[in-house]
Amino acid sequence: MHKSGFVNIIGFPNVGKSTLINSLVRENISIITNKPQTTRHRILGIIDESDFQIIFSDTPGIILNPISFMQRMMMQYVEKSLEDADIVLLVTEIGKLNFFKKKYFSFILNSIQKKNIPVIILINKIDKMGIKNEKLFYDTIDDWHEFIPHSEILPISALKKMNQDLLMNKILGLLSEHPPYYPKGILSDKSERFFVNEIIREKIFFFYKKEIPYSVEISTEQFQENEIFIDIFSSIYVERDSQKKIIIGNQGNSIKKLGYFSVKRMEDFFKKKVYLKLNVKVCQNWRSNYKKLKNFGY
Ligand SMILES: Nc1nc2c(ncn2[C@@H]2O[C@H](COP(=O)(O)OP(=O)(O)OP(=O)(O)O)[C@@H](O)[C@H]2O)c(=O)[nH]1
């Protein structure tokens, strides 16, 4: 008997969806930052054993009022992942369910429940729980039970891998018999260039402030690999000339630092020496330009 299925992770921004997928597949396939709206794509992370294959999906955090074209595309990934899920993992944090959250969750859950897709509600970041918010934690669980009676609720810590075995057992219990959807041994659906782009973007989130990380998109024009090293050429697109100056920094110091730390992370990820050339280009209003977004792989 072989089990297989799509387990799709959804939730509001910054709740720990990417941390969870990385922890479940035991590889850093999705970038993590402490800022909201880090993930912009749907990223598959696949694990398999001889008797099962689970295809997890990380998705962008739910934006209630998407403004730019990019945000709308991001929300399309969320919608799509609600359509093809065999199981939904709804990630949330400790906190009361206010009117707006309830309204939006009802909307999502209606569509899932109509299709009889099982949902597991994951209350994440319980490692942060102290005596002070213990009451809030129990209130949160009560809120969810009241909101969705008989729902499956599991407190977890994606960061500390708390209750991960329990979660895996629940998932395996819910999965149906099915041959593998993907050849065994494939970690993700994304290309090497995608991971390069994401690593650079992660470092930009880390080193640059305010709107810069949100105004940036990366395109890797060259990825040439041989036995010993990988030669990479990537362009950083920003929306304005002033942002280009900030990315480069005084005497190129900022971009040098960005390059240095990106290479370190890439060498760790690809397990090979990396040579990286970075280039900064201005592409006005790319976030609201459908054609440009398509070129960027949205
Ligand atoms: N203490 C604690 N922090 C966590 C946990 N899971 C995630 N975080 C932190 O929460 C922040 C957001 O994590 P992400 O995994 O990027 O969150 P996300 O839901 O993917 O965010 P978006 O991609 O923006 O929607 C990071 O600073 C993580 O380190 C957890 O279990 N415990």
Ligand SMILES: [Mg+2]
């Ligand atoms: Mg994320």
